Each structure stands twice: as structure tokens, then as C-alpha cells.
Amino acid sequence: MLRLTQAPDIAMATLWRDLLCEAGMPASVQRQHLGAAAGHLPPGECLPEIWLTYPEHAERARALLREFQHLPQRQWRCHACGEAIEGGFEQCWNCGALMPQ
Known part of the structure; x- marks a missing residue:
């Protein structure tokens, strides 16, 4: 597995994961519940993360997310x-x- 990126919140993380999965790149959301620890952990460690099942999809996945973020x-x-x-x-x-x- 490969950590692709962090998302600003759980809603975006879920949307991005679904977009990647629909494009044939299996992905998962990790750290989706760490927002509750904000204040106890550094903020950058509490953001949800998108992880790809197959590292060879990384370049294509980044391009898809970039395109999606610049509609x-x-x-x-x-x-x-x-x-x-x-x-x-x-x-x-x-x-x-x-x-x-």
C-alpha cells in the first residue's frame, strides 16, 4: 500500500477514495477518526489520508485527483x-x- 495524500476532511477523503475506486484504482481512507484527537496531536497528523492498494497506480491517481480539484x-x-x-x-x-x- 502507498499513502497518496491527505484530505482536508472526511467528506473529501471519502469522495476522493470513491473517485479513485471507480477509476479502477482500489484505495482506502485511513485516519478518518483522528479528528477527535485534534489538540492532543499535531493538526497535520489528524487529517484523513488516502492510501492506494497498488503503488503502481500512484501517478495516474495523482493526475486524476489534480484534474478533479481543478474542474x-x-x-x-x-x-x-x-x-x-x-x-x-x-x-x-x-x-x-x-x-x-
Whole structure:
């Protein structure tokens, strides 16, 4: 196993692990419960970590996480319902209409 990276919180760690697993790179989250020890241990030692089962996936896994962390952010208004949409969304959360091209 290989420690790939630390995540800022358990939610991101779980999301990243799931992303890697879906891409065919088995991974696990370690240290997910050490946040309770914050104040007793150095903060950097309490963050959840992503571990890869197979070290040969490291380069591909880092590239996938880098791509995921730099998704394009957009601001647009839905033509169907007028809802203002921000972020990496290409579909209106309110009515389901697709972002205009």
C-alpha cells in the first residue's frame, strides 16, 4: 500500500477514495477518526489520508485527483427557469435543464 495524500476532511477523503475506486484504482481512507484527537496531536497528523492498494497506480491517481480539484467553475442563468447556477454544474439543479452551449 502507498499513502497518496491527505484530505482536508472526511467528506473529501471519502469522495476522493470513491473517485479513485471507480477509476479502477482500489484505495482506502485511513485516519478518518483522528479528528477527535485534534489538540492532543499535531493538526497535520489528524487529517484523513488516502492510501492506494497498488503503488503502481500512484501517478495516474495523482493526475486524476489534480484534474478533479481543478474542474472549471462557471456562472450561468438557466434559460428554462431563470435560476442562477454557480460552480462546475452543467445542469440546472432546480429544473434539470442543461447548460446552454
